[in-house]
Amino acid sequence: MVKRFLICLLLVAMVLLLGGCWNYKGLDQLNIVLGIAVDFDKEANQFNITYEVADQASAGKNTMIKSRIVKSQGKTLLDAARNAKRKEADKLFFGSTNILVLSRDIALEMGIQPVIDWFLRDGECRETMHVALSQEDTAEAILQRSGQMSGIVSINLHDILREDRSIVASTRNVKLYELYDILELRNSAVLPAIHKAEENADQQIAELNGIAILQGDRLKGFLTPEETKYLLFLENIIKSGVLTLSAKSEKTDDISLEIFDNKTKKSFAYNQDKIVVKFETRTHVVIDENHSKLDMMDPEVIKQIEKAGEEMLEKNLRDLISKIQHEFQTDIFGFGEMIHKKDLKLWKQLEPSWKEIYPTLEVDVKSKLIIRDSAFIK
Amino acid sequence: MFFKKPRERKIQNLEKQVEHWNTSLDDLKIKSSLDENITIIKKLFENMDMMRYKTIQMKGKSEKRYFLAFCDGVVDSEIINTHIVKPLMTLTPTGGDSLLEALLSSVVQVGESKIVDNFKNVVENVTYGDTILFAEGCNQAAILNTKHFALRSISEPDNEKILGGPREGFTESLTQNLSQIIRRLRTHEFKTKFITLGRITQTSICLCYIDSVVDKGVLQELFRRLEQIDIDGVLEENYISENIRDNRYSTFRTTGYTERPDVVVGKLLEGRIAMLVDGSPLVFTAPYFFIENFQSNEDYYYSFYYTSFSRFLRICAFFLTVAVPGFYLAVVAFHQEMLPVQLLMKLALERQSVPLPAAIEAVIMLLVFDILRETGMRMPSNVGHALSIVGALVIGQSAVEASLVAAPMIIVVAATGITGLLIPKLNAPIIFWRILILLMSATFGFYGLTIGLSLLFIHMSNLTSFGVEQLSLPGSFQFQNIKDIFIRAPWFKMVERPRSLTRNRVRQSGGEVRQSGGDERG
Numbered sequence: 045m046v047k048r049f050l051i052c053l054l055l056v057a058m059v060l061l062l063g064g065c066w067n068y069k070g071l072d073q074l075n076i077v078l079g080i081a082v083d084f085d086k087e088a089n090q091f092n093i094t095y096e097v098a099d100q101a102s103a104g105k106n107t108m109i110k111s112r113i114v115k116s117q118g119k120t121l122l123d124a125a126r127n128a129k130r131k132e133a134d135k136l137f138f139g140s141t142n143i144l145v146l147s148r149d150i151a152l153e154m155g156i157q158p159v160i161d162w163f164l165r166d167g168e169c170r171e172t173m174h175v176a177l178s179q180e181d182t183a184e185a186i187l188q189r190s191g192q193m194s195g196i197v198s199i200n201l202h203d204i205l206r207e208d209r210s211i212v213a214s215t216r217n218v219k220l221y222e223l224y225d226i227l228e229l230r231n232s233a234v235l236p237a238i239h240k241a242e243e244n245a246d247q248q249i250a251e252l253n254g255i256a257i258l259q260g261d262r263l264k265g266f267l268t269p270e271e272t273k274y275l276l277f278l279e280n281i282i283k284s285g286v287l288t289l290s291a292k293s294e295k296t297d298d299i300s301l302e303i304f305d306n307k308t309k310k311s312f313a314y315n316q317d318k319i320v321v322k323f324e325t326r327t328h329v330v331i332d333e334n335h336s337k338l339d340m341m342d343p344e345v346i347k348q349i350e351k352a353g354e355e356m357l358e359k360n361l362r363d364l365i366s367k368i369q370h371e372f373q374t375d376i377f378g379f380g381e382m383i384h385k386k387d388l389k390l391w392k393q394l395e396p397s398w399k400e401i402y403p404t405l406e407v408d409v410k411s412k413l414i415i416r417d418s419a420f421i422k
Numbered sequence: 423m424f425f426k427k428p429r430e431r432k433i434q435n436l437e438k439q440v441e442h443w444n445t446s447l448d449d450l451k452i453k454s455s456l457d458e459n460i461t462i463i464k465k466l467f468e469n470m471d472m473m474r475y476k477t478i479q480m481k482g483k484s485e486k487r488y489f490l491a492f493c494d495g496v497v498d499s500e501i502i503n504t505h506i507v508k509p510l511m512t513l514t515p516t517g518g519d520s521l522l523e524a525l526l527s528s529v530v531q532v533g534e535s536k537i538v539d540n541f542k543n544v545v546e547n548v549t550y551g552d553t554i555l556f557a558e559g560c561n562q563a564a565i566l567n568t569k570h571f572a573l574r575s576i577s578e579p580d581n582e583k584i585l586g587g588p589r590e591g592f593t594e595s596l597t598q599n600l601s602q603i604i605r606r607l608r609t610h611e612f613k614t615k616f617i618t619l620g621r622i623t624q625t626s627i628c629l630c631y632i633d634s635v636v637d638k639g640v641l642q643e644l645f646r647r648l649e650q651i652d653i654d655g656v657l658e659e660n661y662i663s664e665n666i667r668d669n670r671y672s673t674f675r676t677t678g679y680t681e682r683p684d685v686v687v688g689k690l691l692e693g694r695i696a697m698l699v700d701g702s703p704l705v706f707t708a709p710y711f712f713i714e715n716f717q718s719n720e721d722y723y724y725s726f727y728y729t730s731f732s733r734f735l736r737i738c739a740f741f742l743t744v745a746v747p748g749f750y751l752a753v754v755a756f757h758q759e760m761l762p763v764q765l766l767m768k769l770a771l772e773r774q775s776v777p778l779p780a781a782i783e784a785v786i787m788l789l790v791f792d793i794l795r796e797t798g799m800r801m802p803s804n805v806g807h808a809l810s811i812v813g814a815l816v817i818g819q820s821a822v823e824a825s826l827v828a829a830p831m832i833i834v835v836a837a838t839g840i841t842g843l844l845i846p847k848l849n850a851p852i853i854f855w856r857i858l859i860l861l862m863s864a865t866f867g868f869y870g871l872t873i874g875l876s877l878l879f880i881h882m883s884n885l886t887s888f889g890v891e892q893l894s895l896p897g898s899f900q901f902q903n904i905k906d907i908f909i910r911a912p913w914f915k916m917v918e919r920p921r922s923l924t925r926n927r928v929r930q931s932g933g934e935v936r937q938s939g940g941d942e943r944g
Contacts, residue, residue: 060866060873068864070780071754071773076766098767100774109767139759140766170759199763 075134078111079198081145081183082121082159090117093124094184095136096198111196113187121162138169142202144220145176145238147183151256151263156235157227163220171221174205177256179239179266186238186250201250205236208252213276213285213303214269215252230381232374233258234275237266259374267364274364277325277357278377280308287329289356291336291349300333301353304416312382314390319401321379322408323361329353331418340418350413357411365407373403433461447542454561456487463491463554466545473548478510486521489556491544496551498570505531506553506566521557522564530555534567546624573598579681579703581846584720588684596626596700602683603630603698607690611635617648619662623655626700627662630686635693635919635926640709640888644695658702667708668886673851676887678707678714685719693924709890709923712882713907715847716740721910730909737908739841740848744855744878746841747784748863748871750834754780756867775825781864783827787835788860790817792853795839890922 079096092115099112114132118124128136144163146156156175163169178186187197205217215236218226226233234255241251254269267275276282284304288297305328312321331340331349338345368376375381380398384391394401436458453459460475467473472495478488488510492502509529518524526535538544539562548554551569576598579591592599600614611633619627627648631641647666656662659679667676678694680686681703686696689707697706716736721729753760754769761769776783794813801809821827842852855878862870885892905911906920917930 060870068755068779068781068867069758071758071766071770072776074758074770076758076763076770078763098770100767100771109771137758140761140763142763168759 073134074137075114075132077136077138077141078196079143079145079187079201080138080141081147081178081187082150083147083182083184084150084154085117086149088117090119091121091124092117092182092184093121093128094187095128096187096196097136098196109196111189111198115184121159122166138163138166141170141173142198143174143176143205145178145183145186146235147178148181148263150183151177151235151258151261155261156223156258157261160220160224164224169220172219174202175218175220175223175235176201176205176238177235177263179237179253185240197250201238204252209276209281210283211285212269213273213282214254215272216255216276216279216281227258227261230375230378231260232376233261234267234376257368257372257374257376259372264372264374271360271364271367274357274360275376277306277308277327277361278310278323278365280306280310282306286332287353287357289349289353291338291345291352293352298334298336299331299349301329301349301413301415302332304328304330310377310382312379312386314387318406319383320406320408321382322410323365324410324412325357325361326412326414327357328414328416330416334418346415346418350415353413354411357413358409361409361411362407365409369403369405369407373399375402379405433458436461437465447545448540450541452539452541452544452556452561452563454559456489456556456558459556459563460489462541463544466541467491476507478507480511487558488525490553491548491556492553492568493548493551496549496571497553497568501532501568501570502553506555506568510555520560520562522555522560522562525555525557526564530564530566532566532568536565537562538565539563571595576602582681582685582719584718584723587720587723588682590683591681592683592698592703592705594701594703596628596698599683599698599703599705600628600630603686603690603696606683606687607632612690619648619651619653620656621652621654623657625656627656628698628700630690630696630698632690632693635691635924636695637693637924640890641695643888644697644708656699659697659699659704659706662697662699663706668888669884672881672885673854674712674848674882674885674892675850676710676885676892678710679704680707681705682719688719688722691929692919693926709887710892711887711890711920712885712892715845717906722913726910726912733910734908736845739844740852743838743842743845743852745859745871745875746838747788747834747856748859748874750830751780751784751860752863752868752871754830755864769828769830772828772830776828777826780828780831781860783831784834784860784864785857787827787831788838788856791835791839795843894922 076098077095078098081094083092083094084090085092095114095116096111097114099110102110102112114128114136116124116128116131118127125136125138144160146159150156150159160175163173164171176186180186186201189197205215208215208217216234218233218235223233223235234257237253237256238250239253240248241253243249252269254267254272255275256266257264273282273285276285282303284302287301287303289299289301290297291299307326309324309326310321311324312319314320334340338349340346365377368374375398379402380391380394383394450462453462460477464475472493474492474494476490478490480486480488490502490506490510509531510525513529515521515524516528518527522537526537538547543565544554544563547565551567551571553566553568555564555566557564573595574593576590576593578589582591590602592602604612604614609632613631613633615629617627617629618624629644644666648662651662651665653661653665663675663677663679664670669676678689680689686705686707690696694707694709697708699706716733721733754773758766773780778786794809794817798806798809817827818832822829822832838856842849842856845852855874859871859874859878862874864870866873883891883893905916914930918927919929921927
């Protein structure tokens, strides 16, 4: 009986102690990091890291919580994170970080892989934080608040990034683990790009500005917000957004179409050493704005607008693909992955020389635009 | 005096014997000599000044002596004077085999009487308000019912208040309680078995059941366990219940209790057994399902939509009151990354200037709440508002304003307390499991919380009540059985009685009744 009791006690103790997550840390001892900007100082050969942390000291019971900036340097990221403790009473807490901003220089020269490695490897960091690339000289500039701007920059940026796809479709948000997965899979990736837009003389505001294209973990170039929209079409992830066009093919666009629903099919055909990649988009839109004075009750007019829209869409999609194929030469659409999945034999043949084949692939785009209604009650 | 009369000597010997017999009165038979009986009874009740004795001498052609003994305070002296003493003095007994029988049949004007032949019965009955009649030359005594106690009138029980439905509650009188039950069950199948428990209190206990519905196995088991009890006194149902229930060390009660006759009848109709204890308004019921902790008689009197919702609330309340403090602590002290950022910052702000760690804060605040609750229960009601001032102002407001306690903790404790009050029948287990889970969470975070809750579920699913599982596990799932668990199905759907309680399942003989004879007790 005693023996049985002791064995039970031992088992219980083992179950409890070997579970291994029992770090009691008081909520008041947290320095909640909301956003991180990573720069690399080439002269000193060290990382300059900027943290936006929640500022509890200055907040009263009834005021909004503000943020403050903490900076630290170190040879590695962990080193820098620990160095921050030299001037901060409370240890930095990375469990609620919203956004990680990388500097352009890191993406150009060093590659982002070494940077995101720590954030993925460290036990405390949030893997669902958004990753973005700064278009300014430093990443720090994005988190620095200027002028009268209110609120917490990191949280604002996080919300902007998260909701972008369902409203504007001007960028593609990427979470840390997604970035890692996609780099593994396609050896290329996209990151949202952020720049500082002039609001007025003494105030600059961080604004999304399209996406950055990465080949491997190096920066290849940027796409404008407009181009990004078509990229989202091709990736079949566009949820909403606006298409503007001119029904009479004039210079100024006079009709706004709100995207309701889109389906893009990606396929390829292979015959006689020629691979043709085919995109077919099928988009449901509504007319949301009309300055063209055309009669929207007329089916002929609707057809005309549909046609103009299809042409516009096809042209823009083609331009984008060709830009990525030739200028950036990165397979961000995953053509290789598609062939690999569908036709392994073919892929085996192509794989060694895929880099040379990729820019030469022929791409065919077919768009179908369906105007669902004119959003107007007569 | 140099010698004593033989008779006096005999009586002296008797007194010694009485002292010896005091412990086991069973063997002390009533003598045929009235003087001896008088001596014995006076010796037995020596120093018990409530006892009243009266010797009646009949002068006439047959000289007879009677002796009456009764206990003041529990008898109706009116009956004794006009219906016992007066006829004894004036009438002559006729007929009957013995003098006592003759007296009972032709002289004494009392409805309930019986003849006994030993002092054990005499003592038991005389202290319960009966009058004992001894007659010269009889080695028996008559027990005449002259009971009269001051009783509380029937009122609604305070701890089982309902909005609508019968407002009767049990009182301390066994017969009155039985009358409330039997009035609702006008059938010969309603059985009441009396037993006596308690060496000194000799408490009457009545077991009630409906013969055609009750599970005979459970009934036998209950009798078997009752027979094993040897206790000096039974003042309340819990004296017995704690002795005979399954899982005696569990914090959960595996037997039920109620103060309402309509509840008892409802339970009897489902095949349960009720046990009434004289002197206590609480009636024991068994077997007891776990879900009965969440059921209320009101559930069956109101719209099933409404009562299903309130039952759902009660079940939620159980889990909330047990797990909320642990959950809060796990989140605040271990898994901060689980909180949305804005909430995390707000909580961190609140906790900023609080000196104590959250775990200690939680334990203290829970204790404070329990102290307040206990005080509210014990204190005289005319100082009631002092408690609310202390509770609400000092602890609620001032402690938070002085940053001694974080405001979220007050909210957590309040939520825990209020939800706990929703299920008063689970008071005891809730307090223990809440603290256990809190301590587990404080040491191991969510991991501890999970282990604590798992232990709770394992324990709960192991509970039985007279061999019937308290919690039906999915293995023995029966559709008809769950109609009265998470929801209260409408009456026209509850056509069967609970399967694990009875084999006689037909509650309503409607279209949906399926009665199978097989043994599927789970």
